[in-house]
Amino acid sequence: MEEQRLDRSGRVLAAALAGLALSACEREERVMRRDPPVVAALDEAALLPGGVGGAEPLAHVALGKPYETNAYEIAQGKRLYAAMNCAGCHGDGSGGVGPSLIDGWWAYGADLPSLYATIRDGRPRGMPPYRQKLPPDSIWQLAGYVQTLASYSAKTAAPGRDDAPQTRPAENRAPATQAPLEPPAR
Amino acid sequence: MSARRLVSLVLAAASCAACSPIQSALDPQSPQAESLHELFWLFVVVCSVVWLAVMASLTLALLRNRSTASEATAAGSRTPALAVGAAVVATVLIVAGLTIASFLATRSLATDGGGLVIKLRGYQWWWEATYPAEGVVTANEIHLPVGRPVRMELSAADVIHSFWVPQLQGKLDLIPGRDNAVTITVTKEGVYRGQCAEFCGLQHAHMGLIVVAEPPAAFDAWARAQAAVAAAPTEPEAQAGAALFQAKACSSCHAIRGTAASAKVGPDLTHVASRRSIAADVLPATRGAFAAWIVDPQTIKPGANMPAIALEPAELRALSAYMTALK
Ligand SMILES: [Cu+2]
Numbered sequence: 001m002e003e004q005r006l007d008r009s010g011r012v013l014a015a016a017l018a019g020l021a022l023s024a025c026e027r028e029e030r031v032m033r034r035d036p037p038v039v040a041a042l043d044e045a046a047l048l049p050g051g052v053g054g055a056e057p058l059a060h061v062a063l064g065k066p067y068e069t070n071a072y073e074i075a076q077g078k079r080l081y082a083a084m085n086c087a088g089c090h091g092d093g094s095g096g097v098g099p100s101l102i103d104g105w106w107a108y109g110a111d112l113p114s115l116y117a118t119i120r121d122g123r124p125r126g127m128p129p130y131r132q133k134l135p136p137d138s139i140w141q142l143a144g145y146v147q148t149l150a151s152y153s154a155k156t157a158a159p160g161r162d163d164a165p166q167t168r169p170a171e172n173r174a175p176a177t178q179a180p181l182e183p184p185a186r
Numbered sequence: 187m188s189a190r191r192l193v194s195l196v197l198a199a200a201s202c203a204a205c206s207p208i209q210s211a212l213d214p215q216s217p218q219a220e221s222l223h224e225l226f227w228l229f230v231v232v233c234s235v236v237w238l239a240v241m242a243s244l245t246l247a248l249l250r251n252r253s254t255a256s257e258a259t260a261a262g263s264r265t266p267a268l269a270v271g272a273a274v275v276a277t278v279l280i281v282a283g284l285t286i287a288s289f290l291a292t293r294s295l296a297t298d299g300g301g302l303v304i305k306l307r308g309y310q311w312w313w314e315a316t317y318p319a320e321g322v323v324t325a326n327e328i329h330l331p332v333g334r335p336v337r338m339e340l341s342a343a344d345v346i347h348s349f350w351v352p353q354l355q356g357k358l359d360l361i362p363g364r365d366n367a368v369t370i371t372v373t374k375e376g377v378y379r380g381q382c383a384e385f386c387g388l389q390h391a392h393m394g395l396i397v398v399a400e401p402p403a404a405f406d407a408w409a410r411a412q413a414a415v416a417a418a419p420t421e422p423e424a425q426a427g428a429a430l431f432q433a434k435a436c437s438s439c440h441a442i443r444g445t446a447a448s449a450k451v452g453p454d455l456t457h458v459a460s461r462r463s464i465a466a467d468v469l470p471a472t473r474g475a476f477a478a479w480i481v482d483p484q485t486i487k488p489g490a491n492m493p494a495i496a497l498e499p500a501e502l503r504a505l506s507a508y509m510t511a512l513k
Binding site: 032033036083130132134135137163 | 362363388433434435438439451482484485488489491493494495496
């Protein structure tokens with residue numbers, strides 16, 4: 001009898017540990033290839049008129065929001081940020097020709113659908129559109145990465161560290177503890 | 187292991203010994219690889235002799251009977267002197283050997299080339315080769331003139347890779363932020379295969395490099411052809427592909443000299459069809475392979491930094507026709 005109870009609690013413990021391990025896996029799991037229809041469905045963000053705010057594509061929700069919670073996707077976004085020369089205008093995130101992305105002020109919103117729309121369609125005062133330059137999944141990776149630069153709360157997943165000495169606070173340190181009430185003076 | 191399996195293994199080994207290998211350290215084709223090859227056999231011989239001597243003395247010790255052994259220990263007063271002597275001799279030998287070896291290594295690394303410089307840059311998971319004097323930029327396949335020293339300047343864009351063409355040279359790392367250089371002189375014409383020899387991520391195993399060693403005249407012709415800008419395609423299908431290449435995402439990562447595409451995120455495709463293989467020696471450079479790669483790179487090389495781009499069948503045909511036309 002005693003033995004049996006031990007057996008049961010052991011099993012519960014094992015299940016709990018496996019659950020913990022699995023939930024950690026999801027953050028690290030690497031999905032290298034998404035089926036073309038899934039990628040096409042990721043382009044269907046239901047944006048509000050004006051392209052700011054809206055609903056995420058159902059596909060993103062159905063996949064478990066990988067572009068928000070998965071370290072690999074966010075790290076790929078960081079790679080694309082360098083490869084697509086976003087830094088040419090936004091610097092290391094602290095701004096240049098384009099606005100700063102780490103000051104916590106988002107002219108067009110910091111939610112994923114808005115960020116996706118910003119990068120895909122561009123914005124009128126000089127942000128170029130990337131619609132023809134990258135497929136939807138790559139744009140989602142970029143949006144997820146940009147969101148870690150100045151999110152209001154730390155996420156569970158972060159991109160890899162910089163190799164060069166850090167010139168700004170590391171991503172995902174939630175530097176913008178609250179949204180500023182006015183746009184920063186520029 | 188069944189007898190039949192053993193026989194077929196032996197046969198396979200024998201047939202391999204007969205063919206000329208494309209990637210083997212036991213078939214050196216340059217002075218640099220030659221000295222490694224000599225060193226390898228020296229090691230084999232020295233280590234075998236030492237091992238045999240140790241085994242022989244062990245056998246002797248086991249065979250000698252106990253009574254003679256204990257007599258020897260009782261009489262063992264000369265042992266400390268012997269041990270100290272052996273330690274001194276071993277130390278002197280080792281230090282001398284290391285000094286000579288490091289002298290040789292420095293000499294072989296420091297010689298500069300006969301004017302030909304190749305900058306080889308490692309990316310996850312492909313190689314970019316630049317010939318600054320010749321004005322050539324290519325990827326995953328380098329050509330060298332036979333008999334002329336070539337200075338390879340190694341750098342890395344993202345993580346540590348390692349340059350290793352077993353027939354030509356020992357391994358040398360490509361390290362981000364710390365450039366290395368090595369000089370090699372190929373003595374025999376041929377096609378050799380190299381491989382990244384430092385684990386660098388998901389597709390490390392699929393990071394091959396083709397080295398073509400050819401007579402100086404053939405090399406010069408190759409370099410001239412590679413330095414030229416891409417010829418405009420003549421076939422209508424390939425022309426449609428050229429337009430698609432600029433309009434689609436391709437041009438945000440690849441350069442084709444002579445067109446508006448000039449990005450450097452992926453390999454330079456100006457003369458991609460003149461290479462023997464694509465995707466770092468994963469597929470042959472045929473039209474079918476181009477189409478297979480473009481439509482689904484993540485099945486062929488999962489994790490590679492080229493995303494699949496949504497294409498209609500006709501668009502895919504046009505793009506693969508264009509790639510094939512980039513001779
Ligand atoms: Cu590697």
